[in-house]
Amino acid sequence: MSISDLLPVVSRLSHAEKLRLVQVMLQQLAEEEGVNTVTSKQNLDPGRFYGRGQSSREAIDAYLAASRAGWE
Numbered sequence: 001m002s003i004s005d006l007l008p009v010v011s012r013l014s015h016a017e018k019l020r021l022v023q024v025m026l027q028q029l030a031e032e033e034g035v036n037t038v039t040s041k042q043n044l045d046p047g048r049f050y051g052r053g054q055s056s057r058e059a060i061d062a063y064l065a066a067s068r069a070g071w072e
Helices: 001-013 013-032 055-071
Strands: none
Touching: none
16 A cells, blocks of 8 residues: 555544554554653643642643653
């Protein structure tokens, strides 16, 4: 199957399905290349940052920096 055959099918997918497709394809490419992927993800607890228990800007920046560490 060629890209020309796939494009009409992919264009009919929802945004969420397209993002999932990209995620699956990147994971497959990483596995083929032997690249370690981040398997454990921190769960975002919005309560830590908004509403009850508001955190400081520094805590939010530290959380974001830790989350990005696996992507570098």
